[in-house]
Structures are given as C-alpha cells and as structure tokens.
Amino acid sequence: MDGWVGKILRVDLTTGNCTEEDLDLGLAKKFVGGSGLGTKILYDEIDPNIDALSPENKLIFATGPLTGTGAICGSRYMVITKSPLTDCVTSSNSGGYFGPELKFAGYDMIIFEGKAPEPIYLTVFDHQVELRSAKHLWGKDVPEVEKCIRSEASSPWEAEGTKILSIGQAGENLVKMSCIMNDTTRALGRSGVGAVMGSKNLKAVAVRGRKGVRVYDSQGFKDEMHAFLKDMQEVESIGWKARFNFGTWVIIQAMVNMRMLPTRNFQAGIIEGVPTPPEMREQILVKERSCFSCPFAGGRGSRITDPEFEGEGEGPEHESYTMLGPNCGITDLAAVTKASYICNEKGMDTISTGSTIACTMELYERGYIPEKDVPFPIRFGDKYAMVKLVEMMATREGIGDLLAEGSYRLAEHYGQPDVSMTVKKHEMPALHPQGYQGLALSYSTSNRGACHTKCNMVFGKRFEVEGTAELVKKGQDYTALLDAAGACWSIYSATRYLDDHLVRALETCTGAGYTKEVAMRTGERIYNLQRLFNLRAGITGNDDTLPRRILETPLLDGDNEGKVVMLGKMLPEYYQLRGWDKSGVPTPGKLEELGLTEEGGLLWQK
C-alpha cells in the first residue's frame, strides 16, 4: 500500500479495548483520507442526530496519504466529529509534527468512541498502544501536559521524538469553542472539537514511531517536490518571501487595504492603529517556524516584553489578531498577543472566542445585558476586559459560562440572535464578507458553518455576482480534496497555480489513478457527503444564510461603501450548479453520479 500505511486504530474508551483494523483500500481511494475518509466513517457509524457531547459521538483523528511524506506543505492531519457548537459534521485541520508521527507509528487514523470512566490518555509507540491514567494531567494547561508526558520518557531522544496532542482546561470544561492543540501551539481549531475530547475524558494522545510511508512512484514524487520548490522560488504569487518574513500578517495588511478587516463585531471594515507586518515583526517576532515538510515557515515564534502582558509563545496569526483585536475594537498588539497565548494554553479557538467577546461588547453597549450580569463594563476597545473574558470563558467563571456556549447561544439568551455574527452558529472568520461576494457565498454554504478554510481564496472580482457560484463550488470541491489529502489550505488555496502540484503529488504518492478530473470529482463527493450528514442532522438550506446585518446593512467605507451581500441572487445558481434541488438537497441523480446513492438513501429513511 502506497501513501496510506494501511491500519486504523480503534479505541473504545468505555471498555478500554484498543483494536487494529485494516484500511479498506477501495474506500480510501474513493474518499482519500483526512476529512474525506473521516466523514465517511463518521457517516456510517453514528446517528447524526445524537448529542455531540454524548458517548455516542466519535472522535476521528485522520491523516491523508500525503501526510508524513516529503510532499511540500502536505503533512497535515484532521479531526472529524459532530460539532457541539454547530451540530454539523466538522473537520478541523492542524499542522505541526503530530500527523506525520502518527503515520510513522503505523496508523492512518485513530477512532475514539465511547467515554472513559475517568481521565485517561493514549500512547502509541510503534504499534504499541496503551491507555494510561491522566488524573495527574487533568486541570493542566496544554504546555504543562506536554511537559509532564515528556518527563516520563526514558531518554532525551524519546522525549523529543514524542509528539503530543491534548486539550487544555477549555476542553475539559466543555467550552463550545475549545480546540485540540498539538506540538504546544498548533490547533485543530474550530467547531468545539476540544469539548468532544473533554466529554470523553480523553486528555491527550502521545505518538512516536520509526516506521516509514511508502510512495508509489519514487522518482515522479521527487520530481514533483522539486518542481514545487522551483515554482516557490520563481512564482511571485506563491508569496514565499512574504510568508517567511511576515507569515499571515500580510493578510491583515491586505484586509486593511481592502477595508475588509472585521471591526467592532463586523459593524465596520477598518479601524485606525493596526500595526503593519514589519512593525509586528519588529515588536514580537522571535523565530520563523515551520510545520513538517513546509519550507515557508510562516509560523511565528513570538515574545511580549510589555510587563502588563508579558509572555512567550506563538502567533498571533491574522485570524487571532483580527478577531481578538480590531473586531473587539482593540489594536494593541501586546494585549491581543497575550489573549492569543491564553487561548493556546487553555485550548480555545481564537476566532470564535474573539467573535463571542465582540458580540458581548455590542450586547452590553446596546443595553441588552443587564449590569447585574457583568463583573465589569464590557465595552469595545477595552483590552483589559477582553483578556479577562478569555480567561473567564476557559474556566466558565461568571458570565464566562454563558460566553463559553458561543455567540449565538449568548445572543439568543439575551433575545438578540441577530447580534451574533455566525452562520450555522459558527462564528465568521476575520475576512469581512461584505467586501467579497464569493467569500460571503462560501461562508453561507460551508458545511461546518462560516469558515474561510473550506473554499479556495481565488474568487475573481470582489463585487461581481455573475459566475461567482461556479467559482465557489469549484473552490469548495478543491478544498475538500486538499483537506482529505493532507495538504495545507493556506498554501495550496492561495493561488490557482498549485492545484496541478497537488494532484501530481497525490497520484505519484498513491498510484490510485487520481487525474485532475478524478481528484476534483472526489472533492465534490466528499463535499456532498458532508452535506448529507448535515441534512440528516436537521441542518437545511434555510441555514445557508448570513447574519441579517451582512445582508441588509451596507458598510460605509472604501470600495465596500453601500455594499451588502447579494445572497438571494447567488444561492439558487449555486444550488443548481451543485445538482441540488431548490431547498438545497442533493438530487438522487447527482448522488448516483458521485457514487453516493447508498449514503443518500439514509437521508430519506426516517
């Protein structure tokens, strides 16, 4: 078997049974791996209507065939589960070193099911699998957990070679935007996957392996690696130097230039005082950091020297800075970086955390939150309140308990659901959709709720409606493919140029017959399967929408002036192109074409 290592580890947390299963190669070819194969297994094995935090939910960590190979920027892994925040199927993606190490330990995938009677963690060392008590780890934050597990190693090499994923206090406390962290600062970030892990009493997974990953066509694969590296040096739009020097901070600058920087809970698209990428580099950067097999090194090892917010860690990335910063009316880099560090340590998604705090600020300023509910005034621009609220959310202290449910449930609690900037209860990320029609369509239709990583970023003209639906459909199918393969969205979707590289890497890796057409069809199959899961979970076409403000209230600045999202025009065309009926349900013909007839049958079975 090439690309895939051919084994799945299934862990029943209720009984403590760990079993090894053979990977079904036919299914692997059809759904690739990562979010594709993970969704297929989840679809087959759980009832989509279960409570996401019940033992019936499953938590699947899945690599792609490219993970653990030298595919450039192709070594990511995903977690697939039913989200407690959205009730949709979710697939959160992370880099670092954990995914490749799982393959070197001999597994494509780990499936967790049930619920452990008390806190435990799993170790996987070269096919040797063991569940250990995590009582001493419970209550600890992410860096402490990793340190503790490493201290149990017998030598410095063993300690160094062990790659760990874990939840912080937020996951333990079932915070609905808690994430799962790996390699201390990398996150399986969105949709509350940390809470699912917490609900299973699973604190961490440690892996170490000495096995290898075979590829089908060694010379072809190597040629593809070098072709990518050559393009990376020669094609400016790939943006190597900018990414190396400034990481995702270049996106902050782009959003400032386009007046698309979500500000004060998406009420505006710009704020004064945002530091430029060179200023950020000067103020906080310590070291450019790579993920496995990624020469771009866009990760930001950073340090804050400001005594008020002192600390050391990684980031903030564009999303973290914007959502905890400008979207809360704050530009102070030290405060925002500190808040981002706390999110990493406690294990919380910075996007949903920032957006929920912004929502709280708007609710408070508009008088919807009574004074008796808040320990201090919560106003836009108050950096101290923002940092404090992040901590309160992780521990569910005071009003933090309500914020930990996400902005939709918070706003609904105070009778103002329209103040929540969410799609399918999933907070919108740090690219203002009113500045980009295609982006808005992708947010509204995304299978996990509003998300920037589930569609390609190349959308043609910003305000053009015609042709947008087709670009979004293609972008979503392509993104589903790269999530399944193990490739990095940030690199592979930033320019049109890289899809040929992805398909060549995938084919030379697996030899499974992935031409460009087959690969894109595979992406479409995965996207439709996720849609089927959501429909069965009761998420329908009525949920393919955007917050009322985005659809009705024009922005007032720059090119975006007067613009609202023309969703009513784009959505019917999008459904038609997808082969879905008017209510957004895939037609039997479309499902047959994609080889999903059997899966579709479950939709009509009640």
Add this chain to the structure above:
Amino acid sequence: MAKIKIDHRKCTGCRLCEMACSLQHVENTFQPSRSRIRVFVHENLYFPVIAGPYTEAACNLQHVTMVDGQEFDACIFCRASCPVKPIFKEPDTGIPLKCDFCGEPPDPQCVSVCMNEALVLVEEEENKPQEKAG
C-alpha cells in the same frame, strides 16, 4: 573535499532534509528514523545534525553546550553513532548510519531541498596551508 555547512539559526524545523535523505537511501519510502540527518526541535531552536562515523565506545564524560543562552546535553548534537545513542542506527537491525553525501560526486539531497540555506554544500581543500597575513 565537500562538506555540508550547517547554520542552525537559519533552520526553521521543516525536516524536509530528513525526508529527502530517507527517500534517497530507502527504496520508495519516507522514513525519518532511517535518515542520516535529523533535526532536533527545541522551542525556538532547531538543530540539524548529520550522521558521522560509528564509534564502539561511548563517552564517559557529560558535556553541556550553551546555545543561545540555553543549556543542552552535547550528546544531542554529537554526530557519532555510538552504543548509547539510539539515533543514526537502522531501527530494525541497529546497523550504524553515516552520511555518504549521496554518492560521488557529492549531491546531498538534504541540501537540495533546504530552501532557507541552513544546509549548504561547500568545497574545502584538505590540508590547506594557512595563508600568511600581509
């Protein structure tokens, strides 16, 4: 004589060198445990180490090396494959691994994928006489 010059400050920890090395030396396979170069990752510091000669005896001294203000066990950076050091040995057979510059003439695959120039192939003349000042 060809040498690979390492600048650990330029290394960002992508480990592509390990991948290129293992594909070169193991048929159709990416397997860092069999690579003759390994990158040790320590927070903001990355140390590529290239496999040197095998030695039958372990050191009986403990050395501590200071790098950028932090103390490290020098054993970590030692290039030798020795009885107490588990890396730079074939995981299944224990046979020592040693960098061979990917053949003759030298064409080290690790260098070919190192985009940030942490690894550079340099020519150094053997027994080059000291140049006199003036």
